[in-house]
Amino acid sequence: MSIEQARAAFDRADPQAGLARLLDAWRTLRLPRIADLIQHVSDALVAAAPPIEGETEIAYVEAFEALAPGDPVALGRFLARPWPCKSTHLANLWLRATSNRPDDPRLAAAITRFLLADPMADNAVVAKAARRLAAIGDVRTIPDLRTLVARQETRSFVATLAELERREVHEPAPHEVADIAAIEARYAAQIDEARQTAERRAQLFAAVLADPLDPGPKRAYGDWLVGRGDPRGELIALQLARGGDWPASYAADLAERELLRAHRLVWQDPIGRWFRSLEFVDGFFAGGAVGRHGYDELPDALDEPAWRFVRTLEEFGQGDELLALLDDPRLAGVRTVGLLADATTLELLLDRSRALTELRLYWTGETDLAIDGPLARGTHLPGLRTLAIDVDHDRSLPALATWLRGAPVVEQLDRIVLRGVGADEIAAVATRRGPRVLDVVAGDEDELAGSAFGTGWTIRLTREQDTGPFRSAVARDHVDHLWREPARWAETLAEALARLPRGTIGDLRIETAIERLKLPIREQLTAIARDIAPAIVVPWEQPEAPAKPFARPRLPVQQHPTHLHFDPSRHASAVTDFVADRSVYLADVDDHDMYRALLYALGARSVVDEMTAPVDLIVHGKAAPPQKARAKYPGGEFVRVDAVLPLFHSKVKSFAEFVRALQAHGFRVRNPSDEGDPDFDFFELELVDDSLHATLLRYLETSPFISSFMHEQSFPIDKRAEAFIDFTLPGRDYSWYYLWTLDGWARVYAQRGDDDCPLELTGRQLLRVAPVLWTQSTGMYFYEYPESESVDGLFIQAGIDARTGKVTGAAISRVWT
Helix, strand or coil: CHHHHHHHHHHCCCHHHHHHHHHHHHHHHCCHHHHHHHHHHHHHHHHHCCCCCCCCHHHHHHHHHCCCCCCHHHHHHHCCCCCCCCCHHHHHHHHHHHCCCCCCHHHHHHHHHHHHHCCCCCHHHHHHHHHHHHHHCCHHHHHHHHHHHHHCCCHHHHHHHHHHHHCCCCCCCHHHHHHHHHHHHHCHHHHHHHHHHHHHHHHHHHHHHHCCCCHHHHHHHHHHHHHCCCHHHHHHHHHHHHCCCCCCCHHHHHHHHHHHHHHHHHHCCCCHHHECCCCEECCEECEEEECCCCCCCHHHHCCCHHHHHCCEEEECCCCHHHHHHCCCHHHCCCCEEEEECCHHHHHHHCCCCCCCCEEEEEECCCCCCCCCCHHHHCCCCCCCCEEEEEECCHHHHHHHHHHHHHCHHHHHCCEEEEECCCHHHHHHHHCCCCCCEEEEEECCHHHHCCCCCCCCEEEEEECCCCCCCCCEEEEEECCCCCCCCHHHHHHHHHHHHHCCCCCCCCEEEEECCCCCCCHHHHHHHHHHHHHHCCEEECHHHCCCHHHHHHCCCCCCCEECCHHHCCCHHHHCCCCCCCCCCCEEEEECCCCHHHHHHHHHHCCCCEEECCCCCCCCEEEECCCCCCHHHHHHCCCCEEEEHHHHHHHHHHHCCCHHHHHHHHHHCCCEEECCCCCCCCCEEEEEECCECCEHHHHHHHHHHHCHHHHHHCCCCCCCCCCCCCCCEEECCCCCCCCEEEEEECCCCCCCEEEECCCCCCEEECHHHHHHHHHHHEEEEEEEEEECCCCCCCCCEEEEEEEEECCCCCEEEEEEEECCC
16 A cells, blocks of 8 residues: 555655655565665655754754654765764764654665674674674675674674564565656666666776786776766775875875774675785785685685785685685685795795795794795895895894895895884895895884874885985875874884985985974974985874864854744744743643743743743643643643744744843843853855855954954963963954853853842853854854963854845953952
């Protein structure tokens, strides 16, 4: 019946009702064909609807929760923003926000993407997401659940997969099949586009797969993905641009790491489960350290086409099983091998010609390689261009230095990578002809995986010729956020820099996203850098660096839902004033503070939320008045809370009118210092650069009120809170300071009455009017001194007016007399 009703809704040009009926039909049948159709219909409706506003994830969820629960388009609009995979708190917030929604295949698809992207985010959240997925019962997710079980055989994944495999899918009746086809015909263009997209993707990928070493098809595939907004295309472009080298800039390095941090678990499928570490080359998963599932079943898995992209195999235990794999033609693309540097393993490696370009060796205290042995001569490794050596113990270093000075293979190399070495080993490479690049890696193994916990560094030494000293150095870190162990981060770099040669390096550049360091660390690293090279570049010396954390992007702004705004269709007619001079009891309302502020601005004598005082007006939030209130106030007038908003909009049209209305009804709007009467400036401004913050800065620059209020400080500035930003008017030789905040008026208050216990509205209660008047709002402290207890200053609150689109607001002074 629901499918028939859905078709009828589409026939009468009501796709929203049609979507609702399709969802009903899917919940009965669980048919994948209907689920696919639901997605097409939803996508079209979401494209025509305004996006859900919310600068932060929490604001976004709150805006979604404010939408009508029965609106079938609301969930599609909400899921238009990617699920916040990397935050346990936010992922849990999204799960809670959607928990009261009926089963929906769109939600199943979103949860599946979340689990594929980060299945180990948090056990409790993952288990909750998996249970929700099982309850929804979308059988289209079964292949992805099998992938998750193969990756990590957790109880929740296994149980969810079993539940979905037991789920019954019911076939529709013949006439319902005809109705489905009729609805699909309405979306033939979208369905055909999806089919063509899938075919084009398969065609381009097949060209890549035909010759995985050819960059041309990869570039074409990546460009196509970028054109469709797929982040995989960005990774392909970034890695193709750098070839086998490291990223050309630190910004490119960060971009690549961020893409892999967000998507690597999805992009490593379907073969990543065989590896303990993950590497990507040219945008495709290229192997790493083997070992999660052992070697017994691996040969049977090599028919999977993804193995053709594997370039790296590492095994730092017994390497005989790995070396046996190199003979398999299905791994013909392997160019990098990592092994334990013991004589037996290397003998197996070098017993025949290998098409390797990079060899990674784990050099232990037992390693004893002759400088005229097979490895030293590069036997059977004609294409070897990079040699990476990781030393596990200092006792290995003298033998390694000797080997580096004498091994002939060094002369055929372009690049050497050394980790855990000292100055002698670095100097040994500098004496040799051959490699123009020497990478010195510092830090523990887990510090080099690109996690925010790492403190590792790579220092790249380069020379223009294949002989002579290394003249340039770049130190690049492996972290994005330094919220732990800043001392260890700096110590790791200092130890590595101390090993570099002195007197030969001409320039040194330190590249890191960490630009704000404590002065002792800054001074220590700068002094070491200057001891190494006469020309240095360090990010914390750049003049603009201290200001960057407090620059204007990412400023606080609160988005407000539209359902409280003035609506000409609902609020245009004359409204009878039922509030003035009445004593009001508020019952069962969802935002007591907001309605209390509105009612006092409308002239209420008192507003209470308990039946302890005599009242003559009862404003209630439910359909029927509360029975206890009827019994206590039989002569009172009962009014639905829905009537308050139209009355308020008819009398109060701006924040300035709201404040003046309170003043007209006996309230004194006070400043926090509570000394004297404050100055007010109510303003209405044109929006500048489509930015509320830019408009307020223009207000500071051009307002006569601001100009007259500012004065030179009477005392020197002896302390400063870093979050304050300097502000200087032209022609003034002194600065004031501002600080952005969502609630600039939080410390303002309104009082009525002169006794010891006056009626009071706090600043936060006053600001509950913001969603009624503004589409978005923010605030500012404008102070004489750059700290929270400044002597003189202004509290500024402003927003974009929902009626006019202009910026309206008010500044109130704080003056100590």
